[in-house]
Amino acid sequence: MPAARRPSSLAAPSLHRRPSWAVSEAQVTPEDVFLARRKILKGLGLGAAGLAFGTAFQMKEARAASAAEKTADLYPAERNGAYSIERDITPEEINSSYNNFYEFGSHKQIADAARSSLVTDPWSIMIDGMVDKPETVEFEDLVRGMPLEERLYRHRCVEAWSMTVPWTGFPVSALLDRVAPQAGAKYIRFETFHDPAMASGQKQSWYPWPYVEGITIEEARNELAFMVTGAYGKPIEAQFGAPIRLALPWKYGFKSIKSITRISFTDQRPVSFWEEINAAEYGFWANVNPDVPHPRWSQASERILHTREEVPTVIYNGYGEQVAGLYAGMEGEALYR
Ligand SMILES: Nc1nc2c(c(=O)[nH]1)N[C@H]1C(S)=C(S)[C@@H](COP(=O)(O)O)O[C@H]1N2
Ligand SMILES: [Mo]
Numbered sequence: 001m002p003a004a005r006r007p008s009s010l011a012a013p014s015l016h017r018r019p020s021w022a023v024s025e026a027q028v029t030p031e032d033v034f035l036a037r038r039k040i041l042k043g044l045g046l047g048a049a050g051l052a053f054g055t056a057f058q059m060k061e062a063r064a065a066s067a068a069e070k071t072a073d074l075y076p077a078e079r080n081g082a083y084s085i086e087r088d089i090t091p092e093e094i095n096s097s098y099n100n101f102y103e104f105g106s107h108k109q110i111a112d113a114a115r116s117s118l119v120t121d122p123w124s125i126m127i128d129g130m131v132d133k134p135e136t137v138e139f140e141d142l143v144r145g146m147p148l149e150e151r152l153y154r155h156r157c158v159e160a161w162s163m164t165v166p167w168t169g170f171p172v173s174a175l176l177d178r179v180a181p182q183a184g185a186k187y188i189r190f191e192t193f194h195d196p197a198m199a200s201g202q203k204q205s206w207y208p209w210p211y212v213e214g215i216t217i218e219e220a221r222n223e224l225a226f227m228v229t230g231a232y233g234k235p236i237e238a239q240f241g242a243p244i245r246l247a248l249p250w251k252y253g254f255k256s257i258k259s260i261t262r263i264s265f266t267d268q269r270p271v272s273f274w275e276e277i278n279a280a281e282y283g284f285w286a287n288v289n290p291d292v293p294h295p296r297w298s299q300a301s302e303r304i305l306h307t308r309e310e311v312p313t314v315i316y317n318g319y320g321e322q323v324a325g326l327y328a329g330m331e332g333e334a335l336y337r
Contacts, residue, residue, distance in 0.1 A: 031305060032303040034098055034108060065121040067139045068235035068243040074148055076233035077168045079254045083151035083224075087304065090163040092232045094306045096215055099239045100157065101258060102207065103192065103199035110201075116197055118259065123243050129189075129265035132180035139243045141227050144294070146170040151226060151232070156288050156317045158252035159196040167247050168230030170218045175227060181265045187212045189270035190246060191262040208277065213283065214270030215248065216326075223233060224249055224322050228256075250319040281337065287327070288317040289336035312314040 003201050025095045097111050098107035102119070104110035123139040147170050156162045172188075196202040219225060226247040229236055241258020246254045254274050274282035281295050290300045290313035302313045316323050327335055 001175045003115050007058075010050060014337060025282070031098070031303060031308070035094075035306075035308065046331070049234070063115060064117055064119045064238065065244060066235070066238070067121040067123045068229065070121065070140055070239075071229070072235055074143065075168060075230050075235060075337070077148040077150050077228060077230065079150040079152075079166075081122065085152045085154055085164050087154070087164050089152065089304075090304075090306045095165060096232075096237055096239060098305060099240060100253065101201075101241065103201045103211065103259070104239075106204070111237075111239040117200070118238040118242060119198060120238070120243045123261070125244070125260060126262045127175075127179050128262070129183040130185035130267065131265045132182060133178070135179065143170075144192075146174055146227075148229065150230075153247055153249040154317055154319075155247070155253055156257070156302060156313065158254055158282070158286070158294065158299075159315075160297060160299065160302050161305050162313075163305045165247075166232055167228045168236075169226050169228040169244075169247070170231070171223060172225035172227055172246075173223070175263070176217075176220060179265075184267050185217055185265040186267045186327055187214050187216055187265075187266040187269055188220050189262075189266055190257045190260050191264070192257055192259050193261045208273060208315055210261075211257055211273045212270055212276075212277060213246070213255055213272045215255070217265075218326055219323075222323055226321055250316040250323045251285060252282075252288060254282065255286050283334045283337045285327075285333060285335045285337060287323075287335050288313060289315055291315075292336035294337065 098108045099109045099110055099114070100108065101114055104113040108129045120139070124136050125139060125142060126136045128134045148168055149170070150166055150168045151165050152164060154162060154164050190213045192211035193199070194202060196209075201207075215225065226249075228241070228245045228247045229243065231237065231240050236245070241260075244260050245258040246260070255272075269284060272282070272284065275284060288299070293299055299313055302311050303310055314320075325334075
């Protein structure tokens, strides 16, 4: 691998962005900058106090209407011990202030913008295409009809950082049971809202909005595929993709689409947001594999977000036992980007 090429963003070089060879970015990752800033705040005695200040500040800020908060009585949901992790959970205050959510900007500090702008009440989800029971359902009605549980999942971003999160939600398979996909349905296409007036990042018209992702029906039926409605024992906050997102822990993080408004069943393989931007770098399958480098950086190891430890990346992000069988006989496909 070329030495010291550290990914700073998954955006393609053709986009109107700071060049990826900028010295500061080649040597310092966005996580380094982010954590250093936190350290300075702590040094100034603004650690805990800084958080209190942050809270007070946010209270003055307009908080956008949230449908998720109306379901607060459902949390915390019981933890399903079958999904545990050997690493520490990423502290909530770190995780909730370091996010990828391009609808609110192509950098990591989008939490305040998301909290103040992302209106999720009302929020309806259209479920259409090749299903026996299509519906347009209010978020609250959907979540109250589903079996909620908490799971500890690893999350591996394609940019080579990782975190561990207590997500709350329900298996995608429970959604399939509800809407009854037809025999001809081969894929599920998920779509995020498109509202440039609400999400300023969507004014960047060179991106192919709305954000789209897709999986196969077999992947959707895998026990790990999870619809997320909560995190850290409470309704999901805006920056994590309120009110409902996916978690596919064996795939690179960009597959785990946020703030879903439409779920379509189809016999056509969906073209995802990142695939549309750069198909050579971001494919349909995007399964984690340390032996298949991204064209611009190695995937052999990852930086744990909150400790800065560099640890080896594991095939299927450590979930091979559950998912390897999905890909038997598919060696000819580009399964790992
Ligand atoms: N709609 C939408 N979903 C998205 C993204 C995005 O920009 N927009 N970013 C993806 C990427 S690259 C990652 S790593 C995760 C980040 O999730 P987190 O902010 O909860 O850590 O969300 C994914 N889902
Ligand atoms: Mo990511």
